[in-house]
Amino acid sequence: MQSISDxxxxxxxLNIAMGKCYTAWWKQQxxxxxxxxxxxxxxxxxxxxxxxVFLSFRGEDTLRNQIGAVGDAFAxxxxxxxxxxxxxxxxxxxxVAGWELKNTADGHEAKFIRQIVEKLSLELRAINVRIxxxxxxxxTRINDIISSLGTASDDAHMIGIWGIGGGGxxxxxxxxxxxxxxxxxxxxFIENVREVSKASLSGLNxxxxxxxxNGGKVLLVLDDVDHLDxxxxxxxxxxxxxxxxxxxxxxxxxxxxxxxxxxxLITIDGDECLGMHDxxxxxxxxxxxxxxxxxxxxxxxxxxxxxxxxxxxxxMGNEATRCIKFYYRGLDPQITMKGLRKMKELRFLDVTDxxxxxxPKINKLIPNCLNGLEVVWRNWKSNxxxxxxxxxxxxxxxxxxxxRSLPKSFQANNLAALEMAESGIVQLWKGGEKxxxxxxxxLLLSGPKLxxxxxxxxxxxxxxxxxxxxxxxxxxxxxxxxxxxxxLKLRFLELxxxxxxxxxxxxxxxxxxxxxxxxxxxxxxxDTCPNLISLxxxxxxLRxxxxxxxxxxEDLYVSGCFDLKELHMVDKCLKLRSLYLVGLKLRxxxxxxxxxxxxxxxxxxxxxxxxxxxxxxxxxxxKIxxLKLRxxxLSLVPNLNKLFLSECKxxxxxxLPDCYxxxELHMVDQCQKLLSLTISHSKLRxxxLxxxxxxxxxxxxxxxxxxxxxx
Numbered sequence: 103m104q105s106i107s108d109x110x111x112x113x114x115x116l117n118i119a120m121g122k123c124y125t126a127w128w129k130q131q132x133x134x135x136x137x138x139x140x141x142x143x144x145x146x147x148x149x150x151x152x153x154x155v156f157l158s159f160r161g162e163d164t165l166r167n168q169i170g171a172v173g174d175a176f177a178x179x180x181x182x183x184x185x186x187x188x189x190x191x192x193x194x195x196x197x198v199a200g201w202e203l204k205n206t207a208d209g210h211e212a213k214f215i216r217q218i219v220e221k222l223s224l225e226l227r228a229i230n231v232r233i234x235x236x237x238x239x240x241x242t243r244i245n246d247i248i249s250s251l252g253t254a255s256d257d258a259h260m261i262g263i264w265g266i267g268g269g270g271x272x273x274x275x276x277x278x279x280x281x282x283x284x285x286x287x288x289x290x291f292i293e294n295v296r297e298v299s300k301a302s303l304s305g306l307n308x309x310x311x312x313x314x315x316n317g318g319k320v321l322l323v324l325d326d327v328d329h330l331d332x333x334x335x336x337x338x339x340x341x342x343x344x345x346x347x348x349x350x351x352x353x354x355x356x357x358x359x360x361x362x363x364x365x366x367l368i369t370i371d372g373d374e375c376l377g378m379h380d381x382x383x384x385x386x387x388x389x390x391x392x393x394x395x396x397x398x399x400x401x402x403x404x405x406x407x408x409x410x411x412x413x414x415x416x417x418m419g420n421e422a423t424r425c426i427k428f429y430y431r432g433l434d435p436q437i438t439m440k441g442l443r444k445m446k447e448l449r450f451l452d453v454t455d456x457x458x459x460x461x462p463k464i465n466k467l468i469p470n471c472l473n474g475l476e477v478v479w480r481n482w483k484s485n486x487x488x489x490x491x492x493x494x495x496x497x498x499x500x501x502x503x504x505x506r507s508l509p510k511s512f513q514a515n516n517l518a519a520l521e522m523a524e525s526g527i528v529q530l531w532k533g534g535e536k537x538x539x540x541x542x543x544x545l546l547l548s549g550p551k552l553x554x555x556x557x558x559x560x561x562x563x564x565x566x567x568x569x570x571x572x573x574x575x576x577x578x579x580x581x582x583x584x585x586x587x588x589x590l591k592l593r594f595l596e597l598x599x600x601x602x603x604x605x606x607x608x609x610x611x612x613x614x615x616x617x618x619x620x621x622x623x624x625x626x627x628x629d630t631c632p633n634l635i636s637l638x639x640x641x642x643x644l645r646x647x648x649x650x651x652x653x654x655x656e657d658l659y660v661s662g663c664f665d666l667k668e669l670h671m672v673d674k675c676l677k678l679r680s681l682y683l684v685g686l687k688l689r690x691x692x693x694x695x696x697x698x699x700x701x702x703x704x705x706x707x708x709x710x711x712x713x714x715x716x717x718x719x720x721x722x723x724x725k726i727x728x729l730k731l732r733x734x735x736l737s738l739v740p741n742l743n744k745l746f747l748s749e750c751k752x753x754x755x756x757x758l759p760d761c762y763x764x765x766e767l768h769m770v771d772q773c774q775k776l777l778s779l780t781i782s783h784s785k786l787r788x789x790x791l792x793x794x795x796x797x798x799x800x801x802x803x804x805x806x807x808x809x810x811x812x813x
Contacts, residue, residue: 168192240270244277251282266719267741267763272325279323286321296328296700320364328679328700342565343521344376346544350497350518351425351450404428414441425450439490448492449516453500496541500525506551507532519544523569528553543591558586566592570599570620589613593633618642631655635677639663646670653677656698661685675699683707693718704728705748715739722763726750736761744768751775758784769793781805788812 168176168189179185207213251259263271276291283289292309299309348355362368369377387405394400398409399418404426413419419441426448489509491498496518503525510532518541528551531537542560548569557563583602588609596617606626615636622642630651637655639647641662648670656677660666661684673694681699685706693715700720704710705727713731715738722743729749735757736742743763748770755778758764764784776794780801788810791797802808
């Protein structure tokens with residue numbers, strides 16, 4: 103006989119066991135030991151239950167009405183005094199059932215249990231959730247942000263908290279995290295993102311390990327983020343190659359991939375590679391197979407190398423195939439091309455060297471849902487192969503394409519993405535034929551033989567990457583790049599080793615990122631680039647650089663431009679966050695108002711004699727290596743935290759007044775000519791003056807943290 107108070111888990115359902123043979127037991131027990139757990143109960147035991155209890159009694163009608171075996175038992179003891187009390191107690195117990203399986207979650211046991219667990223978890227975890235009364239004036243801000251988060255929704259939300267250092271951003275974020283984290287299955291508060299990510303190349307990867315990717319609703323707080331790259335890496339934004347492949351085939355990739363990730367149907371690892379559980383992958387493959395289980399040539403997607411070789415070798419290709427991916431196994435190229443000729447509805451073709459994809463993580467960049475064909479044909483002679491590519495193709499990626507041009511018969515009317523890295527292409531079509539590619543959005547070409555490209559034939563191009571093949575005989579670069587007067591949709595442009603001495607961007611109002619490397623002598627930028635956020639120049643022969651009006655510029659990187667003597671920037675760079683000027687011939691540099699500038703690097707600017715900087719309240723890191731600089735005044739950089747000085751052999755005066763956050767001052771080499779050093783209100787703990795042997799004036803007012811002074 104089990105007591106009514108014994109509870110156990112049976113078939114994933116909470117049950118209260120009521121034994122049938124209790125006649126010997128009930129005589130000795132007080133029926134008040136059965137606690138009534140209804141809201142109206144006045145029982146002391148009931149009052150101890152603060153939260154709802156969800157019970158499912160088996161046979162509650164039998165207990166409630168005392169019929170069947172229960173009725174028979176009571177009939178034998180009807181004249182005993184305790185019988186009446188027990189009848190009443192058992193009826194109350196039977197009425198306790200809060201959520202009944204048959205009336206909840208459509209009778210689905212797993213869903214029923216999940217609802218119970220979620221309800222109890224929320225009740226229990228909320229017990230200690232309250233706003234700290236010591237946070238004066240925070241309650242309104244906390245409530246405003248929580249109301250904007252929409253935690254009850256299944257959609258993804260992102261909110262940023264911006265402000266000056268010490269303003270309480272971290273405290274506010276931590277308070278919100280403590281209040282709402284119980285509503286999420288996965289949660290993480292990642293601190294010191296800026297410091298950790300810049301400390302080493304593996305910094306971001308170490309932070310990624312703290313991100314919960316176990317499915318369900320996730321709350322992620324990133325503290326002290328100062329660059330978009332950190333946000334992209336840690337918030338799980340995806341590689342462009344996967345997005346381009348999906349969008350080329352008509353999918354809404356950015357939204358769709360986030361939805362799939364939230365539903366735990368895909369994962370993103372530390373290298374931002376897409377992954378899918380083997381069971382889900384196999385389920386998708388079974389869906390493809392089920393209509394024609396023994397006829398792979400009729401499958402819409404092909405992923406098995408042996409099956410693909412068999413289909414191509416036996417000329418069994420047909421219009422059913424949409425996406426194919428194949429690692430080269432030595433199949434004769436003419437047989438392969440003949441097989442492709444029948445796949446007239448093929449829309450996704452990925453042809454890649456097996457050696458190039460020796461790392462399985464790289465292969466994950468191509469979504470599992472687009473399993474396709476990856477093959478490389480090395481050292482083929484174009485006159486021995488009859489080339490054919492289906493006109494229905496939307497995405498073409500061919501690593502080490504060996505031919506000088508695309509097939510003449512290929513009209514490319516539907517092509518949205520073309521990527522040919524390390525290819526033998528000289529021009530897109532033989533004989534300089536011009537075909538307008540109205541649907542082409544993404545273009546990447548690299549190789550030693552590319553000689554010309556006319557962007558006037560790609561009116562809807564969004565991203566363009568042209569990279570020189572730097573190895574092997576005949577290595578060269580693009581000779582002629584024609585830019586039309588306007589490229590209205592161009593967002594990303596990367597040119598490397600382009601042999602064009604003059605480059606005119608024309609009208610590119612939507613350009614966001616521009617990367618130019620090697621050989622450039624003259625650059626013409628439009629007067630205004632309203633959407634430009636990242637601008638990189640390296641190892642060019644530019645003498646003058648005028649970046650025009652770039653109101654949204656966040657990142658300016660100019661390196662190895664050893665002839666660059668003039669850099670013209672607007673007076674106000676309101677969104678500039680990172681300024682990297684390395685190895686330039688600048689003699690003077692004036693940085694206007696930059697309220698968001700956080701990092702400044704001027705090493706290798708050995709001709710710099712004058713440097714002026716306007717108020718920069720967010721600037722925390724400065725690195726300077728300037729042989730001829732005589733005076734360095736950082737009085738308008740109040741939140742400077744780290745200052746690195748090297749090769750400043752002509753420096754005479756260094757002013758660091760009211761640098762309340764200054765913790766590190768590194769002088770790598772001797773400053774033989776330094777005569778005056780002013781540091782006040784800093785957090786420096788150690789100062790080494792052995793590198794300033796001729797110092798005449800030293801001001802260390804209110805440096806209360808200073809412990810060690812080396813002279």
